[in-house]
Amino acid sequence: MRAAGGDIAAFESLYRRHVASVHRLACWMLAGAETEDIIQDVFVRAWTKLKLFNGRAAFGTWLHKLAVNVILRHRERQEAKSSRLGVLSESPPQGARLSSPGLRMDLEAAIATLPPRARDVFVLHDIEGWKHVEIAEALGISPSTSRAQLHRARMLLRRFLS
Amino acid sequence: MRDPWTDRLSDYMDGEMPSEEEAECRAHLENCARCTRLLAELEAVKKWAASPPDLPLPGGDAWAEIRERIGRLHPQSVSTPSYRPSARLLRTAAILVLAAGTLLLWRILTPPGPQNAVPMAGQSSDLLSNTADQWREEFEARAALLDPASRQDIRRSLRMLEEFEGEIVGSLEEDPENRLLREFLRRNRRMQIQVLRFGTEQTMKPS
Amino acid sequence: MYLSFTLAFAFLIGGLAPQESPRTERLIEAGEVQRIEINPLNKGSLRISGWDQPQVQVKAYHSPRISFEIQANHRLIKVEERRPSRSALEDVRLEIQVPMGLRLQVIGNMPEVSIEGLEGAVDVNTNQGNIALSNVSGSIRLTSSGGRLELSDVGGILRLRTSHEGISVKGLTGDLEAETVSGDILLQGIASKRIHATSHQGGIVLEGALAEDGVYDLASDNGGLELRLSEPLSASFTVGTVQGDFYCEFNLQGVQPRKGERFTFSVGDGAAQVDLLTFRGAIRIGRR
Numbered sequence: 001m002r003a004a005g006g007d008i009a010a011f012e013s014l015y016r017r018h019v020a021s022v023h024r025l026a027c028w029m030l031a032g033a034e035t036e037d038i039i040q041d042v043f044v045r046a047w048t049k050l051k052l053f054n055g056r057a058a059f060g061t062w063l064h065k066l067a068v069n070v071i072l073r074h075r076e077r078q079e080a081k082s083s084r085l086g087v088l089s090e091s092p093p094q095g096a097r098l099s100s101p102g103l104r105m106d107l108e109a110a111i112a113t114l115p116p117r118a119r120d121v122f123v124l125h126d127i128e129g130w131k132h133v134e135i136a137e138a139l140g141i142s143p144s145t146s147r148a149q150l151h152r153a154r155m156l157l158r159r160f161l162s
Numbered sequence: 163m164r165d166p167w168t169d170r171l172s173d174y175m176d177g178e179m180p181s182e183e184e185a186e187c188r189a190h191l192e193n194c195a196r197c198t199r200l201l202a203e204l205e206a207v208k209k210w211a212a213s214p215p216d217l218p219l220p221g222g223d224a225w226a227e228i229r230e231r232i233g234r235l236h237p238q239s240v241s242t243p244s245y246r247p248s249a250r251l252l253r254t255a256a257i258l259v260l261a262a263g264t265l266l267l268w269r270i271l272t273p274p275g276p277q278n279a280v281p282m283a284g285q286s287s288d289l290l291s292n293t294a295d296q297w298r299e300e301f302e303a304r305a306a307l308l309d310p311a312s313r314q315d316i317r318r319s320l321r322m323l324e325e326f327e328g329e330i331v332g333s334l335e336e337d338p339e340n341r342l343l344r345e346f347l348r349r350n351r352r353m354q355i356q357v358l359r360f361g362t363e364q365t366m367k368p369s
Numbered sequence: 370m371y372l373s374f375t376l377a378f379a380f381l382i383g384g385l386a387p388q389e390s391p392r393t394e395r396l397i398e399a400g401e402v403q404r405i406e407i408n409p410l411n412k413g414s415l416r417i418s419g420w421d422q423p424q425v426q427v428k429a430y431h432s433p434r435i436s437f438e439i440q441a442n443h444r445l446i447k448v449e450e451r452r453p454s455r456s457a458l459e460d461v462r463l464e465i466q467v468p469m470g471l472r473l474q475v476i477g478n479m480p481e482v483s484i485e486g487l488e489g490a491v492d493v494n495t496n497q498g499n500i501a502l503s504n505v506s507g508s509i510r511l512t513s514s515g516g517r518l519e520l521s522d523v524g525g526i527l528r529l530r531t532s533h534e535g536i537s538v539k540g541l542t543g544d545l546e547a548e549t550v551s552g553d554i555l556l557q558g559i560a561s562k563r564i565h566a567t568s569h570q571g572g573i574v575l576e577g578a579l580a581e582d583g584v585y586d587l588a589s590d591n592g593g594l595e596l597r598l599s600e601p602l603s604a605s606f607t608v609g610t611v612q613g614d615f616y617c618e619f620n621l622q623g624v625q626p627r628k629g630e631r632f633t634f635s636v637g638d639g640a641a642q643v644d645l646l647t648f649r650g651a652i653r654i655g656r657r
Contacts, residue, residue, distance in 0.1 A: 008229065015225055016366050017408075028214075036224060043228045048235065058440055107210060126211035129443045132178070151172035151204075158203035161210065212444045213403035213472065309478060312496040315515040319532045319550040323569060326590055326648075333611075342609050342630055346648055349588060353569060357532055357550060364496055364514060 011050070015043055018060055022067050028123040029071050031112035038074055042067045064128065068138050075116065110160040114153050121146050122153035165194065171201050175208065290351035297358035304365040316361040323354045391464075393429035393437045397446060399468050403489075407448045410477040413461035419469035419486035430462040437463075472507070490525065499534070508543070517552070535571065553592065568592055572650060576657060579604050581640035593650030596643075597657045603637030606654070609646045618655040 022042055026035040046066055053062050111119060120139055124130040125146070132143040132150075139146070167190050173179045174187045191198050298320075305313055330347045334340065405425065407415065413431075425446055429437050434456065440447040450461060458478070467473070472489035475482060479497035490507040493500050497515040508525035511518050517534035520527070520541070527545045529536050535552035538545065544563040547554050551570035559577030565586045566573050572592035578599040579585065587594050593613065598604075608615060608631065615626040624634040645652050 008232065011232075012225060012229070015228065019224070039224050040228050040231065043224070044231045044235070047228075047232050060440075107207075108214070122211070126208055127214055129445070147173055147176075147178060148169075150176075151169060154172055154204045154207045157207045158200075161203065161206045212401055309496055311479075312514040315497075315533045319569075322550060326569065330648075340629070342611060342646075345609070345646065346590065346611070349567065349646075350569075350590070353548070353550065353567065356530065356548060360512065360514065360530065360532070364494075 011047060014046075014059065014063075018063055019043075021060065022063065025064060025067055025123070025128065026071055028111060028127055029068070029120060030075065031119065038071060041074070042070045045070055065134075065138060068124065072120075072139070079116075107157060107160045110157055114156055117141075118149045118153035118156070121149040122157070125150050126154075165197060167191075167194070167197055168200065171197060171204055175201060175204055290348060290355060294351050294354045294358065297355055297362060301358045301362045301365075304362060307365040308361065312361075312364060316357060319357050320354060323350055323357065326350055327354070391428040391430050392433070393427065393431070395427045395439060397425045397427070397439070397441055399423050399425050399446075399471070401443050402441065402446055402468075402471065403444045404472040404474070405446045405448070405465070405467055406474045406476075407463070407465075408474070408476040410450055410461065410463060410475065410480045411452070412458040412479050413463065414481045415463045415465070415475065415477070415483070417465045417467065417473060417475075417482075417484045417487070419471075419488070420466045421469065422466070423468060425468070425471075426466040428464045430464075432459055435459060435461060536566075578657075579641040579643070583641040585641065586644045588644075588646040589650055590648045591650060592647065593652065594645050594647050595653045595655075596645075597655055599657045601637060603639060604641040604643050605633065605635045605639035607631055607633045607642075607644045608652060610650070610652055611648045613647050613649055614651045616651065616653045616655075 019039065022039055023035055026038045026042075030038065042063070046063055049066060053059065111122065114122065117139070121135055124135045124138070125132065130138075132146040135141075135146045136143045141149075167174075167187055170179065170183075170187060174184060174191075177184075179187060191201065301316070305316075308316070327347065327350050330343055330350060334343050334347065337343065400423075402425070427437070427439060427448060431437075434453060436451045438447075438449045438451055440449075448463075448465070452459065461480075463480075467487070469486060469488045471487065473484065473487060473491045473493075475493040475495075477493075477495040477498065480495060481498045481500075482493055482495065483501040484491060484493070484505060485503045487505045488507055490509070491502065491505055492510045494510075494512045495516055496513065498513065499517040499519065500511050500513060501519045502509065502511070502523060503521045505520075505522075506524040508527070509520070509523060510528045511520075512530045513534070514532045515534060516531055518529050518531055518536045520529075520537065521539040523538065523541055523543065525543045527538070527541065527543060527547070529538075529545070529547040530549070531552060532550045533552065534549065535554065536547050536549055537555045538547070538557070538559070540558040541556065542560050545556070545561055545565070547556075547564075547566045549568050549571060552568065553571035554566045554568055554573045556564065556566065556573075556575045557577070559575060560580070561577075562580040562583040563585075564575065564583075566575070566588070568589045570591050571589065572594065573587045573589055574595045574597070575585070575587060576597040579602065581603055587596075602619065608626070610628055612628065617626075619636045621634050624632060626632060645654075
């Protein structure tokens with residue numbers, strides 16, 4: 001891969017190809033909060049880690065795993081900040097977040113109201129197509145917890161489809 | 163009493179259940195209308211998630227900032243003399259394009275009629291002119307990346323539109339209050355933006 | 370996560386000889402796949418058709434210098450053309466059959482694209498090459514700088530844009546936004562509620578029935594506008610020409626057409642809203 005050899009033009013091409021899917025992932029996981037800085041962080045991190053990409057998985061798969069890490073670290077920082085301000089991390093998002101341009105209407109807005117862990121698992125499993133073992137590894141939970149959180153998310157969301 | 167199978171329905175649906183348990187669950191579903199209905203609802207959620215609606219992309223292009231940050235980390239990586247649009251230009255273009263997009267959306271969604279078919283006091287035409295200039299700069303900076311036939315098509319389209327723009331501007335000098343001419347000017351500039359934007363986007367495609 | 374197949378490899382020698390059988394051929398269980406992406410396809414032809422099988426079949430006819438990589442996960446199949454960097458573009462013939470409900474995205478440089486029998490959304494973006502669609506009921510977005518866009522029997526929301534060629538739509542029930550710089554726009558058998566069509570150099574023809582709550586906006590700088598409308602007709606017209614003439618088969622109820630400014634008139638109860646604007650072309654409104 002030319003980008004791993006320091007070719008910035010090749011890396012721009014990778015960016016163009018994958019930015020939309022990374023944006024979508026960030027939008028779902030962060031419930032429509034601002035994603036612009038996250039996207040920058042993901043691609044800057046990807047650039048610094050490119051040499052570790054061994055080509056066994058597709059580049060998009062590798063990039064999304066890296067993106068999930070960046071998103072989770074970002075949210076941890078946000079939650080730490082919120083808890084210092086006395087805001088519960090499991091509280092539903094504020095109205096401003098629900099009306100963010102990334103998410104629209106009914107079920108999309110309902111995803112934003114899910115508890116963060118259930119939302120992560122739902123997004124990664126049902127929207128992104130990850131397996132429970134992959135989710136467990138990325139989120140630092142067991143596969144059975146991942147399955148339980150997925151069920152919890154679906155049970156909460158089903159009401160918005162009826 | 164809570165049905166013990168309720169919490170296992172996702173596992174059943176995803177094929178995550180051991181086979182003997184799956185058979186038990188299937189037998190339970192044949193006799194439990196509530197679980198059957200619940201399973202259908204969970205399947206609907208899963209089906210929706212497998213094909214969620216497309217989310218709109220962010221208005222700006224983050225590449226310029228990413229490149230700058232990479233440059234600060236590894237200056238040698240970005241020292242090649244390739245084209246690099248400035249962050250300011252991209253931000254300005256994004257804002258102006260958003261404005262143009264809003265105008266376009268307004269034009270499409272608003273029913274036509276004499277009261278709303280005319281642009282307001284020419285201000286939108288000027289805004290569109292600035293936006294077109296920004297996109298022209300972007301396109302020309304990247305045009306070499308486009309295949310010759312498409313580059314020629316786009317430049318020919320732009321020439322036609324610019325010639326017509328000159329004609330309308332000339333007519334407006336003689337009749338500055340003519341609303342119809344202003345409408346043509348606004349449409350012309352909007353079309354120039356569309357062509358330039360399309361041409362610029364084509365240079366970013368993989369090949 | 371991705372199950373990655375490399376279906377063909379570039380060989381050191383060889384050219385594109387006429388091929389009886391595809392060099393790359395694959396049948397993939399579609400399972401829960403919802404979307405197929407073809408990105409990029411540089412030159413040649415692409416034919417995609419929907420079928421009632423639960424598989425995706427890919428057949429590619431190409432020289433040994435080209436290869437195709439297919440990645441499949443549980444909801445997306447990606448087909449990518451690979452060629453040696455800086456090599457000249459070569460013709461490729463790609464034939465794909467997909468379950469009808471799949472969504473489709475194609476990004477290409479100069480392929481001829483034809484798509485038929487799909488129910489999912491279709492998004493095609495090419496530089497050159499014509500794009501033809503038939504029997505597609507999902508939303509459609511086609512963009513090309515030098516390709517002609519031809520559609521028949523389409524039902525979803527359509528966004529069509531080409532710089533240098535014409536646009537033709539036959540049999541449309543959904544909303545339409547069409548724009549071309551120098552081509553004509555021909556709309557036949559139309560039963561849409563919202564049409565927005567713009568050309569700089571070309572003419573625009575709309576033939577069909579106007580919906581009572583419909584909104585129709587046709588504009589050209591140098592081309593004429595022609596409407597052939599079904600009766601009974603109920604529409605309010607707003608018309609503007611700078612230099613062109615105006616002809617109408619319906620009763621104008623005393624309204625005098627004037628060049629250089631807009632004028633309005635109604636037919637029937639004036640339910641549909643029609644806005645017609647041209648600088649040099651003539652405007653003709655007649656019966657179907």
